[in-house]
Amino acid sequence: xxxxxxxxxAFGVAVPGRTSxxxxxxxxxxxxxxxxxxxxxxxxxxxxxxxDNFNLFAAMSxxxxxxxxxxxxxxxxxYSLEEAIENGAAPVPVSVDKTTDIRCIIDIMDHLLAxxxxxxxxxxxxxxVYSCLYLLQPDRTSSHALLHSYCRVTRATCKAVLSVVxxxxxxxxxxxxxxAYGLPLSVDGDEKCLSMLNAVEETISRQLRACxxxxxxxxxxxxxxxxxxxxxxxxxxxxxxxCRLRFRKHLYHLLMSIRRxxxxxxxxxxxxxxxxxxxxxxxxxxxxxxxASAQGMxxxxxxxxxxxxxxxxxxxxxxxxxxxxxTPPRSIKILSWKKAxxxxxxxxxxxxIICAYSLDPSLEAxxxxxxxxxxxxxxxxxxxxxxxLLVQDGKLYGRIPMFALITRAAGLPEVTKDHDIQKNEFMxxxxxxxxxxxxxxxxxxxxxxRKLGKMLQDWRVIHVQLELAFxxxxxxxxxxxxxxxxxxxxxxxxxxxxxxTYWIAHRFLIxxxxxxxxxxxxxxxxYWYIYTVLIKLAEKTHLRxxxxxxxxxxxxxxxxxxxxxxxxxxxxxxxxxxxxSQIYLAEGLCMMFSALKNEHVIAAPQSPFNxxxxxxxxxxxxxxxxxxxxxxxxxxxxxxxxxxxxSNLVMCDYFKEAQKIAKDAKSCFANDxxxxxxxxxxxxxxxHNSVALNLICRIGAIDRSLKVSFEFSxxxxxxxxxxxxx
Amino acid sequence: xxxxxxxxxxxxxxxxxxxxSEIEYVSYGGExxxxxxxxxxxxxxxxxxxxxxxxxxxxxxPQLSFLAFHEGKCVGTVVCKMGxxxxxxxxxIAMLVVIKPYRGRGIATELVSRSIKVMMESxxxxxxxxxxxxxxxxxxxxxxxxxxxxxxxxxxxxNGVDAFRLKLLFPQPELHPSLPMMVDKxxxxxxxxxxHSVE
Numbered sequence: 074x075x076x077x078x079x080x081x082x083a084f085g086v087a088v089p090g091r092t093s094x095x096x097x098x099x100x101x102x103x104x105x106x107x108x109x110x111x112x113x114x115x116x117x118x119x120x121x122x123x124x125d126n127f128n129l130f131a132a133m134s135x136x137x138x139x140x141x142x143x144x145x146x147x148x149x150x151x152y153s154l155e156e157a158i159e160n161g162a163a164p165v166p167v168s169v170d171k172t173t174d175i176r177c178i179i180d181i182m183d184h185l186l187a188x189x190x191x192x193x194x195x196x197x198x199x200x201x202v203y204s205c206l207y208l209l210q211p212d213r214t215s216s217h218a219l220l221h222s223y224c225r226v227t228r229a230t231c232k233a234v235l236s237v238v239x240x241x242x243x244x245x246x247x248x249x250x251x252x253a254y255g256l257p258l259s260v261d262g263d264e265k266c267l268s269m270l271n272a273v274e275e276t277i278s279r280q281l282r283a284c285x286x287x288x289x290x291x292x293x294x295x296x297x298x299x300x301x302x303x304x305x306x307x308x309x310x311x312x313x314x315x316c317r318l319r320f321r322k323h324l325y326h327l328l329m330s331i332r333r334x335x336x337x338x339x340x341x342x343x344x345x346x347x348x349x350x351x352x353x354x355x356x357x358x359x360x361x362x363x364x365a366s367a368q369g370m371x372x373x374x375x376x377x378x379x380x381x382x383x384x385x386x387x388x389x390x391x392x393x394x395x396x397x398x399x400t401p402p403r404s405i406k407i408l409s410w411k412k413a414x415x416x417x418x419x420x421x422x423x424x425x426i427i428c429a430y431s432l433d434p435s436l437e438a439x440x441x442x443x444x445x446x447x448x449x450x451x452x453x454x455x456x457x458x459x460x461x462l463l464v465q466d467g468k469l470y471g472r473i474p475m476f477a478l479i480t481r482a483a484g485l486p487e488v489t490k491d492h493d494i495q496k497n498e499f500m501x502x503x504x505x506x507x508x509x510x511x512x513x514x515x516x517x518x519x520x521x522x523r524k525l526g527k528m529l530q531d532w533r534v535i536h537v538q539l540e541l542a543f544x545x546x547x548x549x550x551x552x553x554x555x556x557x558x559x560x561x562x563x564x565x566x567x568x569x570x571x572x573x574t575y576w577i578a579h580r581f582l583i584x585x586x587x588x589x590x591x592x593x594x595x596x597x598x599x600y601w602y603i604y605t606v607l608i609k610l611a612e613k614t615h616l617r618x619x620x621x622x623x624x625x626x627x628x629x630x631x632x633x634x635x636x637x638x639x640x641x642x643x644x645x646x647x648x649x650x651x652x653x654s655q656i657y658l659a660e661g662l663c664m665m666f667s668a669l670k671n672e673h674v675i676a677a678p679q680s681p682f683n684x685x686x687x688x689x690x691x692x693x694x695x696x697x698x699x700x701x702x703x704x705x706x707x708x709x710x711x712x713x714x715x716x717x718x719x720s721n722l723v724m725c726d727y728f729k730e731a732q733k734i735a736k737d738a739k740s741c742f743a744n745d746x747x748x749x750x751x752x753x754x755x756x757x758x759x760x761h762n763s764v765a766l767n768l769i770c771r772i773g774a775i776d777r778s779l780k781v782s783f784e785f786s787x788x789x790x791x792x793x794x795x796x797x798x799x
Numbered sequence: 800x801x802x803x804x805x806x807x808x809x810x811x812x813x814x815x816x817x818x819x820s821e822i823e824y825v826s827y828g829g830e831x832x833x834x835x836x837x838x839x840x841x842x843x844x845x846x847x848x849x850x851x852x853x854x855x856x857x858x859x860x861p862q863l864s865f866l867a868f869h870e871g872k873c874v875g876t877v878v879c880k881m882g883x884x885x886x887x888x889x890x891x892i893a894m895l896v897v898i899k900p901y902r903g904r905g906i907a908t909e910l911v912s913r914s915i916k917v918m919m920e921s922x923x924x925x926x927x928x929x930x931x932x933x934x935x936x937x938x939x940x941x942x943x944x945x946x947x948x949x950x951x952x953x954x955x956x957x958n959g960v961d962a963f964r965l966k967l968l969f970p971q972p973e974l975h976p977s978l979p980m981m982v983d984k985x986x987x988x989x990x991x992x993x994x995h996s997v998e
Contacts (some may be wrong), residue, residue, distance in 0.1 A: 133852055
C-alpha cells in the first residue's frame with residue numbers, strides 16, 4: 074500500500090506539529106484519519122485487511138478477545154500481583170497461629186515441589202513455580218525466616234536447572250522451559266540461600282530435640298528457643314519440616330557439584346543424591362501425620378498437590394498471564410504431589426546413573442552408555458546434565474580430547490593421539506561431528522532421529538574430504554617424505570568414519586520403531602533396509618578388527634553373501650557375530666513379510682494417489698541422499714523380495730541361522746550383560762518366528778483364512794509373528 | 800494442525816442411519832459456509848483457532864476446502880492450503896472434521912480425497928499434515944491414502960501430546976518409466992526441474 078501522493082489536496086492538510094520531521098522529497102505529510110475512519114465503516118466484525126505479509130503464523134498468533142480458549146488476559150480474580158497481595162492472597166505470616174502457619178507453609182512447600190516437577194515436564198515457569206505469589210515478591214517474605222529461606226533456595230534451584238537446560242541447547246524442547254522473561258529468577262541474596270537454610274534447619278532441629286527431651290523428661294521450658302508451634306504435634310511438624318528443608322539443601326548441593334568441571338564433583342554429587350532420596354522417604358512418611366492433623370482444618374485440595382491434602386495458600390497461575398511473563402493461553406494441570414515425588418526420585422536415579430559412569434570410556438562405550446541411558450526415558454533435565462558432562466571444552470568429560478578418542482576408536486596406537494595430523498581442517502571437522510553426535514544422542518528421541526538423519530550427509534561429506542586429502546598426500550607413491558604413521562592414521566580413520574556412519578544409519582532406522590513411525594505395510598522395506606545397512610556395518614566392523622589385529626589380507630573386497638558365510642571357515646570376532654545374528658533376523662523378517670504379501674495373506678493398501686515406490690522414496694530419503702549404502706534403489710528392494718513365497722521360504726530358514734549365530738556370539742560376551750541380553754532377545758524372536766514361519770508355510774498354502782499379526786513383545790525392533798486360524 | 804475423524808471406537812455415540820448417496824459434498828462457496836466450518840472445528844478439535852486462521856485458509860484456497868451435508872446439515876469439513884515450501888510445491892491439510900454420529904462411513908476419506916485431488920491437479924509434489932499420535936482413526940485413514948509418518952514432533956500440541964508429521968508423495972513421471980523395472984533413476988536430485996505454478 075505504498076502510495077506516493079502527488080496531489081497534496083487529495084490527502085488533506087499536513088498535520089501541524091509534525092512538520093519537524095521532514096517528509097522527504099516529492100512527498101508531504103497527510104492526515105490519514107478520515108481514510109482510516111472510512112475504511113473502518115466498511116469493515117464488519119471479524120473481517121480483516123489481508124496484506125501479503127499476513128501469513129499463517131500471523132493468523133495463528135491473532136487472539137480473539139474474551140474467547141476463554143485464547144484470551145489469556147481475561148481477568149480471573151485479580152488484576153495485578155499488588156491487588157492480590159492487598160486482598161490477602163499471600164499473607165506473611167500465613168497465619169498468626171504458629172501451628173496453622175507451619176501447617177500452611179508445609180503445604181506451600183509441597184505445592185511448590187509439584188509445580189517444579191510440572192515445569193521440568195515441559196510447562197512454563199510462569200505457570201508453574203512462579204504461580205507462587207511469595208516467589209514473585211522476594212522481599213515480602215524476609216520477616217519469616219522459614220518461608221524466606223525456602224523461597225530463596227527454590228529460586229536458586231530453578232535458576233541452576235534453567236541454566237543447565239539452556240546451556241545444553243536442546244532446541245525445541247527448551248523453548249517453553251527456559252522462558253523466564255519478567256520473572257524474578259536472579260534475586261540478590263539468593264546465592265546465600267544455603268547459609269540461611271542451614272540456620273533455619275539448626276533452629277528446627279534444636280526444637281525437635283527439645284520436644285523429644287521434653288516429652289521424655291517432661292521439661293516444659295527450654296531456654297532460648299521460641300517454640301514454633303504451641304501444641305503437642307510439634308514433633309511431627311518439626312520432622313516434616315526438617316526433611317523438606319534437608320531435601321532442598323542436598324538437591325541444591327547436588328546441582329552445584331554435578332556441574333563442576335571435568336566431572337570432579339560427581340562423587341560428591343552421588344552422596345547428595347543418596348541423601349535426597351533418603352529425605353524423600355521421610356517426606357513420604359510425613360504424609361500420614363500431615364493428613365491426620367489437617368482433617369477438617371482446610372480447604373480440600375482437588376488436585377492433591379500436597380502431602381496433607383490441603384489447598385496451598387498463595388498460588389495463582391492466572392496472575393502471570395496478565396503480567397509480562399510469557400504464558401501460553403492455557404490453564405495447565407499441576408502434577409499431583411505423589412507424581413511430583415515420583416518424578417524427582419526418577420530424576421535423582423537418572424542423575425545417579427550419570428554420575429556413576431566411568432570418566433574414561435572409549436567412544437564406543439560412551440555412545441552405548443548414552444543409548445542405554447535413553448532407554449529408561451530420562452526427562453529433559455537429566456538429559457541436559459548428561460550432555461553438558463559428556464562434552465566440555467571440546468573434550469569428553471572435559472578430559473579426553475576428541476582426536477584421542479577418535480584414534481582410540483579407530484584402533485590406532487596410543488602415540489598417534491598427539492600427531493600433528495589433528496590440525497588438518499577435516500580432522501577438526503570430524504572432531505566437531507563426533508561432539509555433535511554425542512550431543513544429539515542426549516536429546517529427546519523424536520528430535521534425535523531427525524538430527525541423526527540430517528547428520529548422515531555430513532559424515533558422508535567428511536569421509537569424501539578426508540579421502541581426497543589422503544589421496545593428495547599419498548597419491549604419488551614415490552613421494553620422498555613418506556610418513557608411514559600418517560598413512561596408517563588416515564587409512565584407519567577413514568575406515569572408522571565409514572563404520573560410524575553406518576552405525577548412525579542403523580540407529581536412525583531402528584529409532585523409527587521406537588517412535589512408531591512405521592506401519593505394518595512398511596515393515597518389509599524397513600527390515601530390508603536394516604538388513605542392507607547391517608551388512609555394511611558388519612563388513613566395516615570386521616575390516617577394522619582385522620586391520621587392528623593385522624592377521625588377515627588387507628585388501629578384502631568381499632561380496633555381501635560371501636561375507637555373510639565367511640563365518641564357516643574361521644572364527645568371526647564377537648562384534649561381527651553379534652551383528653550377523655541381527656542381519657539374519659532382519660533378512661528373515663523381510664522375507665517373511667514379502668512372502669505374506671506375495672501370497673496375499675497381508676493386503677497392501679491400495680492408495681489412489683501413490684504406490685509403494687513413493688513410500689520407499691520417502692521412508693529412506695535421508696539415507697539415500699547420503700548414499701547409504703551406494704546404489705540402493707526401490708528396484709533392488711523389489712528384486713530381492715518379489716520371488717519370496719511359502720514354498721521357497723522354508724528352504725532357507727534365516728531365523729534358525731540367526732538363532733545359531735546368536736548362540737555362538739554369546740560365548741564372546743560372557744562379561745557384557747547388555748550384549749548378552751540383546752543376544753537372548755534376538756534368539757527369542759528368531760525362535761518364535763522360526764516356528765511361526767513353519768506353520769505359515771505348511772498351512773498358509775491350503776488354508777486361506779490364516780491370520781498373521783505382529784507384536785514387539787520380545788524385542789523393540791524385531792517383530793514376533795503371531796499366527797491364528799480364523 | 801488437526802484431524803478429528805476417528806473411524807472406530809465411538810461405541811457410545813448414537814449413529815445416524817443414512818445411505819452414502821445421501822451425503823452431498825460441496826466446495827467452499829463463500830461467507831455463508833464460514834460459520835458452518837467454524838462451528839464444526841470448534842466442537843471437535845482441541846486447538847483454538849481465531850477467525851483469522853479460518854479466513855486465511857478459505858479466502859486464499861477456497862478450491863481446497865469442502866463441506867459434507869446430510870439433509871441440509873453440515874456434518875463434515877476439510878480446510879487446506881498449498882504453496883512453496885523449501886523448493887517444493889506442497890499441499891497442507893489444516894483441519895479435517897466429521898461429527899461423531901457420521902464417522903466410520905468414509906465421509907472424511909471422501910472429503911480429504913477431494914482436496915488431495917485438487918492439490919495433485921494443481922501441481923503439488925507432496926501433501927503434508929500433522930496428527931496427534933493418539934488419533935488412531937486419522938492415522939489409519941491417512942495410511943490408506945498413502946501417507947507415511949515422516950517424523951514425530953515432540954509435545955507438538957498445546958495439550959502436550961506428540962504429533963506425527965504425515966506426508967504423501969505424488970508419483971513423478973520419471974519414476975514410472977513405461978517399461979517395468981527399467982533402471983531406477985536417482986530420484987534424490989530431481990527436485991527443482993519439476994515445478995508448477997498455480998497462484
